[in-house]
Amino acid sequence: MDRFVTTREKNDQVSRANKFIFGNDSFRRNQRDAIDATLDGEDVFVLMPTGGGKSLCYQLPAVISPGITIVISPLLSLIQDQVTSLIRNQPVGIPAAFLSSQTLAKLKKAIWKDLHRPIPTLKLLYVTPERLAVSDSLIQVLENLHKRKMLARFVVDEAHCVSQWGHDFRPDYSKLGMLKDLFPTVPMMALTATAPQKVVDNVKKILKIPRAMIFSMSFNRTNLSFEVIEKDTDETKALATLYNHIKQKYDNSVVGIVYCMTKQQSEDVANYLFDRGILADFYHAGQSSGDRELVQDAWQRGEIKVVCATIAYGMGIDKPDVRYVIHYSVAKCIEGYYQEAGRAGRDGKPSQCTIFYNRRDILKIKGIINMPRKGNNAKSRGVHMDKLEKMMDYCEDRTSCRRQALVAYFGQTFNRKECNKTCDNCNRLIAH
Numbered sequence: 001m002d003r004f005v006t007t008r009e010k011n012d013q014v015s016r017a018n019k020f021i022f023g024n025d026s027f028r029r030n031q032r033d034a035i036d037a038t039l040d041g042e043d044v045f046v047l048m049p050t051g052g053g054k055s056l057c058y059q060l061p062a063v064i065s066p067g068i069t070i071v072i073s074p075l076l077s078l079i080q081d082q083v084t085s086l087i088r089n090q091p092v093g094i095p096a097a098f099l100s101s102q103t104l105a106k107l108k109k110a111i112w113k114d115l116h117r118p119i120p121t122l123k124l125l126y127v128t129p130e131r132l133a134v135s136d137s138l139i140q141v142l143e144n145l146h147k148r149k150m151l152a153r154f155v156v157d158e159a160h161c162v163s164q165w166g167h168d169f170r171p172d173y174s175k176l177g178m179l180k181d182l183f184p185t186v187p188m189m190a191l192t193a194t195a196p197q198k199v200v201d202n203v204k205k206i207l208k209i210p211r212a213m214i215f216s217m218s219f220n221r222t223n224l225s226f227e228v229i230e231k232d233t234d235e236t237k238a239l240a241t242l243y244n245h246i247k248q249k250y251d252n253s254v255v256g257i258v259y260c261m262t263k264q265q266s267e268d269v270a271n272y273l274f275d276r277g278i279l280a281d282f283y284h285a286g287q288s289s290g291d292r293e294l295v296q297d298a299w300q301r302g303e304i305k306v307v308c309a310t311i312a313y314g315m316g317i318d319k320p321d322v323r324y325v326i327h328y329s330v331a332k333c334i335e336g337y338y339q340e341a342g343r344a345g346r347d348g349k350p351s352q353c354t355i356f357y358n359r360r361d362i363l364k365i366k367g368i369i370n371m372p373r374k375g376n377n378a379k380s381r382g383v384h385m386d387k388l389e390k391m392m393d394y395c396e397d398r399t400s401c402r403r404q405a406l407v408a409y410f411g412q413t414f415n416r417k418e419c420n421k422t423c424d425n426c427n428r429l430i431a432h
């Protein structure tokens with residue numbers, strides 16, 4: 001009887017929090033199960049495609065659990081966006097903060113003070129893995145919180161960064177296994193949008209969560225269509241094709257992203273489109289954060305329709321009505337591609353993902369992969385080359401269903417008959 005009451009109470013609390021704190025009428029697939037599992041103290045691994053709703057899986061438990069949830073996330077800009085949106089959350093703001101080398105001393109002091117309160121006010125504290133790796137004092141604070149039963153759980157966001165087989169390996173992420181050594185009883189939740197089975201297994205091993213419950217959603221994004229267009233090796237002609245493509249397919253009110261290989265290219269493409277009447281601007285890591293913010297805000301408000309960007313653009317962006325994502329230069333791997341393309345159609349409405357492909361861009365990427373830099377050893381180069389080959393196979397294949405190929409990459413199956421001409425290959429083959 002006791003157990004029944006407890007479960008029912010928990011259910012009510014979870015549903016109420018979803019409705020009254022996060023403003024959602026219901027849960028999406030797997031959200032509820034992942035939330036229940038982590039609240040029951042299990043280690044959990046959540047695999048959901050971009051825009052699937054991963055944040056709720058750890059933010060809701062964080063809000064209703066006693067104590068504080070530590071979220072490890074790779075990028076400062078991503079962390080800033082998350083913390084801002086938690087604080088501004090409607091209908092109720094959620095106490096959240098982040099610690100980084102850039103956190104102002106005054107703010108750091110306030111956070112530190114809060115962490116030492118018998119019951120901290122903060123519910124979520126975001127840190128970069130680098131911060132965790134270098135800060136003994138932070139580990140001490142965590143130990144102290146744990147002793148007081150105020151350390152609710154660890155969350156490893158973008159968990160594919162843990163694995164050398166993942167497309168965005170971060171050395172400091174691979175040290176996160178120490179968390180389970182230090183805090184074996186604190187539940188851990190790992191989340192990612194892009195991880196083939198090999199990466200999932202590797203991440204579980206490194207984080208020391210062998211028995212983690214896996215909640216994996218279908219990687220098939222039914223509202224997205226996929227196509228690959230041959231890109232002219234002559235830059236002027238390629239730009240003209242891009243312009244005509246956008247002009248013919250989308251009117252000037254439609255919002256999109258054009259991914260480019262370099263900062264210079266994103267500027268050139270944006271200027272080319274803008275000069276011909278398309279409301280385009282550029283975004284890349286070489287700009288000041290103020291300039292980047294201006295572009296992002298103008299795009300979010302709809303004043304700019306097309307952002308031409310390097311892959312610095314996207315993580316943490318939650319704009320539901322992006323109708324197209326164009327890779328003006330092919331991505332380095334399928335995981336990266338699918339994550340970037342997945343920024344289209346987060347509202348579930350039909351949206352288009354297009355790659356402009358040629359072997360010249362592939363050669364440029366090979367050059368980047370082989371560039372001498374710290375940590376770029378033979379193994380790492382081999383992993384990246386292997387991933388690039390798979391991306392090439394995908395682009396050069398003119399017969400297979402693209403949706404089927406993408407889903408298969410993530411270890412899932414898809415019946416080609418259900419493509420309904422939502423990829424160029426099926427469209428062409430069925431038309432003939």
Ligand SMILES: Nc1ncnc2c1ncn2[C@@H]1O[C@H](COP(=O)(O)OP(=O)(O)OP(=O)(O)O)[C@@H](O)[C@H]1O
Pocket residue numbers: 024025026027028031048049050051052053054055056193316317318
């Ligand atoms: N149960 C739900 N009901 C309604 N909206 C939801 C629900 N869960 C999440 N959302 C909304 O879906 C959008 C995407 O969620 P979220 O940002 O968590 O995705 P994500 O999986 O983290 O994506 P990404 O990989 O791009 O970071 C957000 O606007 C969020 O508010």
